[in-house]
Amino acid sequence: xxxxxxxxxxxxxxxxxxxxxxxxxxxxxxxxxxxxxxxxxxxxxxxxxxxxxxxxxxxxxxxxxxxxxxxxxxxxxxxxxxxxxxxxxxxxxxxxxxxxxxxxxxxxxxxxxxx
Amino acid sequence: xxxxxxxxxxxxxxxxxxxxxxxxxxxxxxxxxxxxxxxxxxxxxxxxxxxxxxxxxxxxxxxxxxxxxxxxxxxxxxxxxxxxxxxxxxxxxxxxxxxxxxxxxxxx
Numbered sequence: 001x002x003x004x005x006x007x008x009x010x011x012x013x014x015x016x017x018x019x020x021x022x023x024x025x026x027x028x029x030x031x032x033x034x035x036x037x038x039x040x041x042x043x044x045x046x047x048x049x050x051x052x053x054x055x056x057x058x059x060x061x062x063x064x065x066x067x068x069x070x071x072x073x074x075x076x077x078x079x080x081x082x083x084x085x086x087x088x089x090x091x092x093x094x095x096x097x098x099x100x101x102x103x104x105x106x107x108x109x110x111x112x113x114x115x
Numbered sequence: 116x117x118x119x120x121x122x123x124x125x126x127x128x129x130x131x132x133x134x135x136x137x138x139x140x141x142x143x144x145x146x147x148x149x150x151x152x153x154x155x156x157x158x159x160x161x162x163x164x165x166x167x168x169x170x171x172x173x174x175x176x177x178x179x180x181x182x183x184x185x186x187x188x189x190x191x192x193x194x195x196x197x198x199x200x201x202x203x204x205x206x207x208x209x210x211x212x213x214x215x216x217x218x219x220x221x222x223x
Contacts, residue, residue: 037156042213042214042215042216043201043213044213058210103148104160
């Protein structure tokens, strides 16, 4: 069974631009969560989508948004990019919603650099 | 104050040593996860537990809900165990809180 895939793997943008990242979960998984990892803040939870609905959300500004499609693929969008948005963005999929009873399967990440 | 604290931040061990990484959390949790991240970024879920103890090969994870503390033990450490180990708490408010990670280097 194929693992979680993320595209693109690397991305360079300039301040003020917007970016869309994509995540394809493991077949059969209906939950996709997004995380930001930076050297200064470590891993931080962005949000989780399940059955096309945002179920849980971390403490990020509204510039960070996402959506999930009927095939469970998910996209994350960051608008008006700031230098501090440079990070590794990871997605993870699981069978059902929430991290209380679900092992998370992580993708390889998208490394975003904002110049 | 971070909701999840890990110690130590860095750890160097000789091959074969018994290793312990500690995780303390201040939030109410539904589950605690231990993750492993190798250089290059890939993250693998090692354990998810809400009580007691779990074992997988040379890895053992324990949690004490009353004390809000979890430990990850590696028996007979090997250089391939070199990685960053991250503790993550899924709290009752439906958010993940992550520790800052423990960087482990196992020397042959």
